[in-house]
Each structure stands twice: as structure tokens, then as C-alpha cells.
Amino acid sequence: MFKNIIFPLLRKNKRGFFVIFFFSIFISISGAIQPFIMQHIIDDAILASNLNQLYILVVITFFLTIFTMMISAINEIYYTKNSMNILFEFRKIVFNKLFLHDKTFLNKYHSADLMSRLQGDISELQRFYTDTVFSLFSTIISLVFISTIIYTYNIKLMILILIFLPIEFFCLKPLYPHMHNSTKTMRESTSNIGKFFIESFRYLLVLKNLGAKEQTLEKLDFIQDDYKKVVIKNKKINLIFSQIPAFISLLGKTIIISYGGYLTIKGELKVGELVAFLTYFTMILAPVHTILGVVNNLPKMKVSLNRVLEILPKDEKVEPFKSSNFEIVVKDLNFSYANNKIFENLNLNIKEKSKIAIIGKNGAGKSTFGDLLCGFLKAQDGNIFIGNEEIGKNDFINFSKYLVKLEQTPIIFDDSLRGNLLLANDKASDEELINSLKKTGMFDWYNSLENGLDTNIFESGANLSGGQKQRIALSRIILLNPKIIILDEFTSSIDEKDTLWFYENISKIFPDSTIIAITHHLNMLNNFDEVYLLEDKNLKEYKKDYYEDIGVGFEMPVHFGKLTGRENLIYFASFYKKNIDYLALMERVGLSEALDQEVNQYSKGMKVRLNFVRALLNDPKVLFLDEPTAGLDPNNSKIIKTMIKEFRERGGTVIITTHLMGDVEELCDQVVFMHKGIVSEAASPRNLKLEYGQKEIQVEYLENNQVVSKVFPLDKIATNEDFHHCLEKDIQTIHTGETTLDDIFIKITGGTVDDATRKTH
Amino acid sequence: MMQLVKLIKGEIQRFYKYKILHISVLVSVIWVILIILLDEAAITQMVPLLILMDAAMMSIILMAASYFFEKQENTIRTTFVLPVYPRQILLAKIISVILLELLSGTIILLTMVIAYGIQVPFLLYFAYILLIVLSHTAVGMVITLRSKDFSAMLTNYIIFAFITIIPTFLLSFKVIPESWEFVLALSPTQGGQWLIESLFSQVEPIKMIISLIYLSVLPALLYPLVVYPRYKKVIMGE
Numbered sequence: 001m002f003k004n005i006i007f008p009l010l011r012k013n014k015r016g017f018f019v020i021f022f023f024s025i026f027i028s029i030s031g032a033i034q035p036f037i038m039q040h041i042i043d044d045a046i047l048a049s050n051l052n053q054l055y056i057l058v059v060i061t062f063f064l065t066i067f068t069m070m071i072s073a074i075n076e077i078y079y080t081k082n083s084m085n086i087l088f089e090f091r092k093i094v095f096n097k098l099f100l101h102d103k104t105f106l107n108k109y110h111s112a113d114l115m116s117r118l119q120g121d122i123s124e125l126q127r128f129y130t131d132t133v134f135s136l137f138s139t140i141i142s143l144v145f146i147s148t149i150i151y152t153y154n155i156k157l158m159i160l161i162l163i164f165l166p167i168e169f170f171c172l173k174p175l176y177p178h179m180h181n182s183t184k185t186m187r188e189s190t191s192n193i194g195k196f197f198i199e200s201f202r203y204l205l206v207l208k209n210l211g212a213k214e215q216t217l218e219k220l221d222f223i224q225d226d227y228k229k230v231v232i233k234n235k236k237i238n239l240i241f242s243q244i245p246a247f248i249s250l251l252g253k254t255i256i257i258s259y260g261g262y263l264t265i266k267g268e269l270k271v272g273e274l275v276a277f278l279t280y281f282t283m284i285l286a287p288v289h290t291i292l293g294v295v296n297n298l299p300k301m302k303v304s305l306n307r308v309l310e311i312l313p314k315d316e317k318v319e320p321f322k323s324s325n326f327e328i329v330v331k332d333l334n335f336s337y338a339n340n341k342i343f344e345n346l347n348l349n350i351k352e353k354s355k356i357a358i359i360g361k362n363g364a365g366k367s368t369f370g371d372l373l374c375g376f377l378k379a380q381d382g383n384i385f386i387g388n389e390e391i392g393k394n395d396f397i398n399f400s401k402y403l404v405k406l407e408q409t410p411i412i413f414d415d416s417l418r419g420n421l422l423l424a425n426d427k428a429s430d431e432e433l434i435n436s437l438k439k440t441g442m443f444d445w446y447n448s449l450e451n452g453l454d455t456n457i458f459e460s461g462a463n464l465s466g467g468q469k470q471r472i473a474l475s476r477i478i479l480l481n482p483k484i485i486i487l488d489e490f491t492s493s494i495d496e497k498d499t500l501w502f503y504e505n506i507s508k509i510f511p512d513s514t515i516i517a518i519t520h521h522l523n524m525l526n527n528f529d530e531v532y533l534l535e536d537k538n539l540k541e542y543k544k545d546y547y548e549d550i551g552v553g554f555e556m557p558v559h560f561g562k563l564t565g566r567e568n569l570i571y572f573a574s575f576y577k578k579n580i581d582y583l584a585l586m587e588r589v590g591l592s593e594a595l596d597q598e599v600n601q602y603s604k605g606m607k608v609r610l611n612f613v614r615a616l617l618n619d620p621k622v623l624f625l626d627e628p629t630a631g632l633d634p635n636n637s638k639i640i641k642t643m644i645k646e647f648r649e650r651g652g653t654v655i656i657t658t659h660l661m662g663d664v665e666e667l668c669d670q671v672v673f674m675h676k677g678i679v680s681e682a683a684s685p686r687n688l689k690l691e692y693g694q695k696e697i698q699v700e701y702l703e704n705n706q707v708v709s710k711v712f713p714l715d716k717i718a719t720n721e722d723f724h725h726c727l728e729k730d731i732q733t734i735h736t737g738e739t740t741l742d743d744i745f746i747k748i749t750g751g752t753v754d755d756a757t758r759k760t761h
Numbered sequence: 762m763m764q765l766v767k768l769i770k771g772e773i774q775r776f777y778k779y780k781i782l783h784i785s786v787l788v789s790v791i792w793v794i795l796i797i798l799l800d801e802a803a804i805t806q807m808v809p810l811l812i813l814m815d816a817a818m819m820s821i822i823l824m825a826a827s828y829f830f831e832k833q834e835n836t837i838r839t840t841f842v843l844p845v846y847p848r849q850i851l852l853a854k855i856i857s858v859i860l861l862e863l864l865s866g867t868i869i870l871l872t873m874v875i876a877y878g879i880q881v882p883f884l885l886y887f888a889y890i891l892l893i894v895l896s897h898t899a900v901g902m903v904i905t906l907r908s909k910d911f912s913a914m915l916t917n918y919i920i921f922a923f924i925t926i927i928p929t930f931l932l933s934f935k936v937i938p939e940s941w942e943f944v945l946a947l948s949p950t951q952g953g954q955w956l957i958e959s960l961f962s963q964v965e966p967i968k969m970i971i972s973l974i975y976l977s978v979l980p981a982l983l984y985p986l987v988v989y990p991r992y993k994k995v996i997m998g999e
Contacts, residue, residue, distance in 0.1 A: 547842055550842065
């Protein structure tokens with residue numbers, strides 16, 4: 001690091017350092033001369049009653065001090081400016097290198113931790129490499145100069161003073177490891193506080209909504225207590241570090257005054273010389289302490305150095321992107337997170353300007369694939385090429401001109417609308433910025449802004465919907481006009497209307513770009529040329545006729561009334577590649593007799609059954625049923641439920657929307673209660689009953705020819721004496737109080753049963 | 762492609778089952794009777810109007826009927842979960858209406874040939890009918906998709922007819938002065954009138970050029986830019 005970063009910085013600022021160095025030497029010499037003049041004032045002017053010399057020496061001292069003060073002030077300003085230059089450039093270099101990292105790095109380090117390293121640790125390093133080392137030089141010069149002067153007074157006293165230096169050093173040496181550990185812990189603890197506040201500020205409303213305020217405050221107390229302990233421990237070690245030299249200095253001073261006084265009394269030393277000597281001794285302590293401070297800072301610097309080195313990228317190769325074609329070729333790609341294999345020998349070719357969609361279950365690796373294409377992640381094995389360039393091996397200059405990813409959550413920076421847009425292309429004119437807004441349908445909104453492009457949209461961001469924010473993010477991409485655009489669940493935070501707009505317009509806005517959309521919106525796949533399904537660690541071409549695999553049973557009649565049941569079924573079945581024998585299905589649901597009747601003549605129950613048969617026509621893998629037994633008599637209801645169970649047993653997935661809790665208990669593994677559009681609860685019926693159910697036993701017995709009823713909690717029933725006492729009576733009935741899903745629903749939704757919003761799957 | 766053919770077959774089957782085909786043929790029969798009863802001198806003036814009336818007015822009604830029957834019976838939902846694209850569903854409707862109109866056109870053509878021995882260039886005749894049907898169904902679909910139900914659609918359709926179709930007829934009967942002819946060129950019906958008229962008599966080349974461009978460009982713009990997005994939105998909303 002010193003060779004690659006610090007030394008070039010020092011060299012760049014060498015002029016400043018030479019000036020500071022020169023001034024510092026002057027200040028040190030000026031300081032060292034003053035006790036010497038003082039000695040002459042006492043011995044040669046005051047004690048010798050030489051008034052003329054006294055005035056001359058006092059005037060010299062006065063002006064020398066003034067001059068030194070002025071030089072010190074100039075030096076201080078110069079020094080601060082120089083230090084700041086180095087600090088800022090140092091931080092900028094490290095920050096610039098962070099752009100070379102991939103996503104694993106950002107997943108590993110919390111932003112507060114990175115912030116602490118970039119602020120605290122880099123400052124520490126800068127202080128050490130420039131300020132401390134530099135002051136060490138001037139200190140050594142002062143030390144040599146003062147030692148020479150003291151030597152001229154008395155060699156024995158000079159040796160005595162110099163002995164204290166190694167004594168202090170060896171006394172402090174055992175404390176170095178403690179100092180190192182304590183500093184490291186303190187940095188981590190500071191970073192923890194940062195992490196806590198960054199997260200809490202971001203999710204303040206979520207925490208409020210969850211009612212987790214108290215918990216959060218407790219966590220803050222815990223973190224602060226931890227920090228307090230660490231700070232106090234550090235303070236103690238620092239105190240020992242500072243008190244040991246102070247004690248040794250005191251000891252030295254006592255010995256020197258005693259010995260110096262003895263020499264003066266004996267006449268071997270003049271009074272002025274003793275005074276000067278004592279002043280020099282005090283002065284020599286400062287350089288000694290500076291040297292010790294440097295030594296003291298060594299462990300801190302080592303911690304900071306390691307923390308900064310840890311975040312620097314190992315490989316810093318950046319090359320221009322040279323390829324002129326933009327076909328994407330993925331060859332034998334393998335990627336794992338620890339032991340979790342995500343892709344295995346994945347191969348894919350994406351032609352230039354094609355529009356493709358990638359679908360798959362949560363956790364299948366869709367976003368990971370997007371990150372690999374962007375070079376945010378590096379594959380363990382295999383290659384990704386864009387034209388002739390391999391992605392993930394090196395970083396490319398201006399790669400965003402070729403490939404850009406539109407993230408799930410639109411990012412609006414704390415800046416004006418212009419500033420937010422210019423991030424993508426700082427050379428874009430106002431006209432281009434406005435055009436990009438027009439293309440994303442934001443022109444009317446732009447016209448409504450009082451300050452136009454200079455409006456701070458972060459401050460007014462609260463008024464922007466998710467869709468509008470994403471449109472601004474898309475405007476940025478329009479300004480870049482990249483060759484490849486990756487859309488990673490880019491409509492997940494926006495409403496249905498905006499989602500529709502995005503999917504319908506994205507290809508029109510970027511007709512000459514390759515678009516790769518990672519999506520869950522199966523109903524939007526028609527907007528793409530090709531669709532790939534991420535499954536079993538690989539991408540498979542997903543045929544657009546995915547409706548082949550789903551069956552939908554609507555609640556309301558959805559058949560051509562003037563056509564017979566048979567004609568309806570033949571018509572709908574003709575669209576599927578795979579068909580089930582509809583005659584057998586119709587017989588099963590008791591409609592074989594009505595096959596050739598017009599559907600208009602069917603009763604409601606018959607239409608519901610016909611809907612069910614229609615949903616099964618293509619032997620689907622997933623069956624969506626809306627109120628499948630509504631309007632059916634118990635017999636027919638039983639038939640439909642039996643068929644649903646059989647479908648499940650064959651490995652099919654059934655999603656039922658119903659208000660009949662009996663059906664839910666009988667047919668479903670999982671229940672989702674929805675209330676006012678929000679999922680209130682999701683669990684298995686059994687777990688719901690365990691969680692919300694009343695666990696009690698009701699006993700009815702005869703007493704004085706009257707039926708008495710008592711309810712006992714099921715908990716600890718074996719030891720419940722009242723219950724055992726009841727059992728000795730003339731028992732009429734004993735039964736458990738079973739809670740139904742209806743009760744649970746009412747409980748969950750606060751007793752407001754709203755059929756329109758109640759959906760149970 | 763096969764899915765589209767199946768959808769078209771389904772549309773035609775429903776036209777038959779819902780008696781729309783019968784009505785269409787019945788209307789053609791009325792035209793046939795009218796043609797037979799017409800004075801020979803009035804044939805060249807009236808027949809183009811009958812052909813136009815059938816192609817322009819009936820096609821809109823057929824298209825709207827097909828759409829609203831499906832909407833009323835909720836089968837639009839069922840169709841949407843089939844392995845077909847929304848554009849195929851719309852295309853099947855347009856093609857089935859064109860087929861019905863071509864059938865109607867064939868009946869009228871045969872009547873003219875058999876009863877009066879009037880010869881017209883067949884290919885041009887069907888091509889012009891195709892253009893008239895395409896342009897009118899495009900406008901008709903815009904009206905249909907903006908109407909809540911069939912009766913609301915009929916109200917809008919009558920307003921549209923008063924503004925565009927009726928003036929063309931009035932112009933033909935010289936109720937409206939000829940100087941208004943080029944103003945009426947804004948109406949696709951007037952363009953259709955010039956095209957059909959050209960089969961029977963001389964029409965100025967400028968009128969032919971205007972008609973051909975207008976009736977080709979109008980559906981080419983309306984279908985992809987207005988009708989299809991709106992149709993997709995409406996059926997997705999279902």
C-alpha cells in the first residue's frame with residue numbers, strides 16, 4: 001500500500017512537505033535557542049548587573065518568539081492543507097478501487113462497516129504516514145539539537161536524560177498487544193453503532209409498523225453498553241500508556257533537579273545553566289513523548305492498515321470494452337454460493353437485439369444470473385462472453401454504455417432531477433434529459449415541477465409513486481442507450497397499471513437493445529421473443545404455451561351458452577396438445593346425460609361442474625379453482641372434492657379460492673387468509689388451530705336432576721382436581737371444544753367477515 | 762397458426778349458433794331482392810351503395826356482436842387462459858368478420874352477374890371489400906371498446922353513422938352538394954364509396970389514390986396503436 005498509494009501521494013505533495021519541514025526545523029531551533037538566551041539573561045545580564053545586555057537579550061527573545069509564532073501559524077495552515085489533500089486523495093483512491101469489487105464483497109461488508117473503514121481507518125493511516133512520521137523527523141532533529149546543547153552544559157546529565165528513553169520504551173512494550181486488540185474492538189464497536197443507525201433509519205416505519213420500537217431501543221442500549229465497555233477499556237489502556245511516561249519523567253526530573261542542584265551548590269554549574277538545563281529537560285520530554293506516541297500509534301495503524309487492505313480488490317485490471325457485436329454466449333457456467341450449487345453447466349446464446357424473459361421460482365437463481373451477466377458476480381467455472389469480451393474476468397471502462405441493469409427498487413439520489421439523470425450521461429443536454437422523460441411518460445409530471453430540472457426530487461420523492469421513480473430510473477437508461485439491458489424484477493415495487501406500461505413499452509423504447517427481463521409476471525411474457533425457465537440449476541427454453549400446464553376453473557359460468565356442453569368442451573380442448581377424455585370426466589361429474597344440451601339450459605350447479613371439467617381438459621399440472629363447490633348439492637360437492645383430492649394425489653398443485661372453510665379443512669395443506677387485500681395469516685389448518693384454537697373440554701353432568709355444564713382448559717387437565725371431581729358425577733356428555741377455521745378467520749380479521757375480501761387457498 | 766385457425770373456426774361456429782350468420786345471410790338476401798327489384802337504370806347507382814352499406818355498416822355490427830357476446834358470457838376469460846395470444850383472439854374476430862362479409866359480397870356479386878350480367882373485376886371487388894371491412898371494423902372496435910355494453914355501443918355507432926356513413930349516402934343521392942365531396946373524404950365510408958363506384962364507373966384518379974391510401978393506413982394505424990392495446994387492457998382487466 002505504501003509503495004502504490006502513499007508514496008505517490010507524498011511525492012505528489014513533496015513541495016508542501018519540504019516547506020513544512022523547513023519551517024518545523026526553524027521552529028524547533030528557535031525553541032531550543034530560547035533557554036540558551038535565558039541562561040545568558042540570568043548569568044551574564046541579571047547576576048552580572050549588565051543592564052545593556054539585559055535589554056538586548058530581552059528584545060531578541062521577544063522578536064524571536066513573535067517570529068516563531070508567525071512561522072508556526074503559517075506552518076499550521078500549510079500543514080492542515082497538505083494533510084487534507086493527502087487524506088482526501090487517499091480516500092478517493094481507495095473508494096475508486098471499491099468499484100472493482102463484485103456483489104459478494106457488498107454482501108460481505110455492511111455499508112456502515114465500509115464507511116467506518118473509509119473514514120476512520122483511512123484517517124488513521126493518513127495521520128500515521130504523513131503527520132506522525134513527519135513529526136518524528138522534526139522531533140529527532142530537535143532531540144539531536146537539544147542533546148548537543150545539553151552536552152555543552154554537562155555530559156553526565158545528558159547521559160542521565162537519554163537513559164530514560166529506553167526505560168520508557170520497555171515499560172510500554174508489554175502493553176502493545178492490548179492496545180492493538182482494544183483499538184480493533186473499538187473500531188468494530190463504532191462500526192456496529194453505524195450499522196444499527198443506518199438500518200434503523202432505513203426501516204424506521206417498518207419497525208414502527210411491527211411495534212418493535214421497544215425492542216429496537218433495547219438493541220440500541222445493548223450496542224451502546226457494549227461500546228461504552230470497549231471505550232472504557234481503551235481509555236484505561238491509554239491512561240496507562242500516558243501515565244507511565246509521565247511517571248518516568250517525574251522520576252527523571254526529581255533526580256536531575258537533585259543532582260543539578262548539588263552541582264550548582266558545589267559551584268560546578270551556574271544558576272542560569274541549571275535553569276536552562278531544567279527547561280531543556282522539559283523540552284526534551286516532548287520529543288521523547290512524540291517518539292513514544294509514534295510507537296503507541298503503531299498498533300492502531302496496523303489495525304487500520306489491515307482493515308483497509310481487507311477491502312481493497314486483489315485484481316485491479318481494467319480494460320476498454322472492444323467488442324463490436326453484442327451477442328451473449330454463456331458456456332458451461334457453474335456457480336455456487338458456498339455449498340449451494342445454483343448453476344450447473346449452463347449454456348445459453350442470446351442474439352443481439354433480442355428480447356428475452358427469464359422466469360423461475362424464488363431462489364432459483366434468476367437475479368444471480370443477471371448479476372453474472374453484469375459481472376457483479378464471478379462464476380467459479382465456465383465463461384460468459386459478450387461478443388469477443390469475457391465478462392467477470394476483468395472490469396471494463398465505461399461498461400455501462402454497453403450493459404445496464406435496472407434494479408428492483410428504483411434508486412433516487414439526494415439531488416435535483418437533472419443531477420439524477422446526468423448520473424447516466426453527464427454530457428446530455430437539457431433537451432435530451434426532457435426527451436428521456438417524455439419517452440417514459442413523465443413529461444406531464446416534469447411540466448408540473450416548479451423548478452423544472454432543478455427540482456430536488458429526493459426531497460419531493462415522497463410524492464413520487466414507485467412507478468414514477470422507476471420511470472425516472474428508466475429515463476437514466478435511455479440517456480445511456482446501452483446495447484444490453486437487464487431488468488431484474490423491475491416492476492416488483494410498482495402498481496399493476498405501471499407494470500403493464502413498462503412491459504408493453506420497454507421493447508419500443510429500446511428497439512436496438514438486447515433486453516433480458518427477470519420476471520414473475522407470467523401474463524407479460526407475450527411481450528418477449530423468447531422465454532427461459534430457470535429450473536434444476538439450468539435454463540430451459542420455456543414454451544410460450546405455458547397455459548398448456550394450467551387449468552382454471554372460474555366461479556361464474558364461462559361457456560358459450562348457445563353451444564352444447566360437448567361443443568364447448570371440444571372447442572376448448574382443441575387448443576391443447578394434451579387432452580383428457582372429456583366424456584369420462586363428464587360422466588364422473590354426472591353430466592354425461594347433458595352433453596348435447598345447450599349450456600344455457602344447464603342449472604347453476606351443472607355449469608359449475610362443467611367449469612370444473614373444462615379446467616381439467618388439458619390434464620394440467622396446476623389447477624386454479626374459484627369457489628369450486630359453490631352452488632353444488634352435497635353429492636356433487638363430494639364428487640368434485642374427491643376429484644380434487646385425486647388430482648393432488650397425482651402430483652398436481654391446486655390453488656383454491658373459497659369462503660367455505662369446510663372445503664379448506666378437507667382439501668388444503670396451506671391456508672392464506674386475506675383481509676382487505678393483505679395477507680393476515682398463512683399456515684397449515686392444523687397449525688392455525690394449534691395457534692388460535694381453544695383448547696378446552698366441556699363436561700355436562702346431572703346434579704339435583706339438572707344438567708350442569710363446566711368447561712376446563714385442556715392444559716394440565718391430568719392434574720386438574722375440579723375436572724377429576726366432575727368425573728365422579730353422573731356424566732351426560734364430555735367433548736372437546738373444537739375451533740373452526742371460521743372462528744379463526746373472524747379472530748384474525750378482528751371479527752369483520754368480509755366475504756368479498758376473504759380468500760382462502 | 763393452427764391456434765388461429767381454431768379460433769376462426771370457433772368464431773364462425775358461434776356466428777352460426779348465435780344466428781349471426783343467418784342474419785348476415787338474410788341481410789344479403791334482402792340486398793339480392795332489392796337488386797332484383799331495382800330498375801335497370803338505377804342499378805349502377807344503387808348497387809355500389811348496397812355493397813358499401815353491407816361491408817361498412819354490417820362489419821361493425823358483426824365485430825361488436827362477436828365481442829359483446831363473448832364479454833356477456835364471460836367466455837373472454839376462458840379464452841384468455843387458453844394457450845393463445847390476445848392478438849390471435851383479436852385477429853380471429855377480424856378474419857371471421859371479413860369472411861362473412863366476403864360471403865355477403867359474393868352473394869351480391871353473383872346476383873349482379875346472374876340477373877343483369879354486370880361484370881366487375883372480381884379480385885378488385887374483393888380487395889376493395891376487404892379494405893372497407895378492415896377500416897370500418899378498426900373504427901368499429903374503437904367504438905366498441907369504449908362502450909360499456911352492446912346498447913351503449915349501438916348509440917355510439919348511430920352517432921358515428923350520422924357523421925360518416927349517412928353523409929356519404931346523402932352525397933350519392935345528391936342531397937349534399939358535390940362541393941362537400943372532399944370534406945367527406947375524412948370519412949372512411951366515402952373512401953369506400955369511391956372504391957366501389959370505380960368498379961362500375963369512372964372515378965377520378967385523385968379520389969382513388971386518397972381512398973386507397975386512407976383505407977390502408979387507417980387500419981394499419983388503428984389496429985396496432987389503438988385497438989390492440991385497448992383490447993388487451995380490457996381483456997386483462999376481465
